[in-house]
Amino acid sequence: MTLDPEVTPHRAEAGAALTFDDLLRRAASLVRPGRRALLGIAGSPGAGKTTLAEHLVRALNAGxxxxxxxxPMDGFHLADVELGRLGRLGRKGAPDTFDAAGYAALLRRLRDAEDDVVYAPGFERVLEQPIAGAIPVPRTARLVVTEGNYLLVDDGEWARVRPRLDEVWFCETDETERVRRLVARHEEFGKAHDDAVAWVLGTDQRNAELVAGTRHRADLVVPGTALPGTRL
Structure with missing residues (x-):
């Protein structure tokens, strides 16, 4: 799907039915002549942030x-060796287990769009480790979609993130489904079922509650199960 970046989005009121095309138009409308736009997608672990971001990017780039x-924000996870040194390995995924200042600095570089290519770190799910220089962002990219749990947190270094984003959408889904997805994800990447459930209901749940408390700061709330052509 090809959209004019200057198209005006459909501004749905709270509770109004949205379509995926509405989200595409709203995302595209953030771009203005001569400047790059940054769209953030926040939400609790397992809410569907990555799925929504990937569908948006794929649809906007089509044709x-x-x-x-x-x-993604996940490239700014601290490495396990550093988490071990800090005594935080058992809380991996909490706000203080990321390089929030580094993420904010990357967003500033992306906003400035002065470099031919900006390299962002990725996150390898199998290794559960960040990978430096994994994502090239060329100067020709006019919209950057970034997603992560803590984009709307206003404490410490995280407070530097929101001002660098044009909009932040909050992705949420049914709580039972969110927990089911998280357990399945942890099992897929090596945890035994009981260990996965314990992690999801412990560390992940504490993080989810923190993130849920930032929902009111979002510009738009959409379900994390958003797919092309579906009504939200």
């Missing part, structure tokens, strides 16, 4: 030269 990039 022409790619002009939208996807830069």
């Amino acid at each position: 022409g030269e790619p002009w939208v990039a996807h830069v």
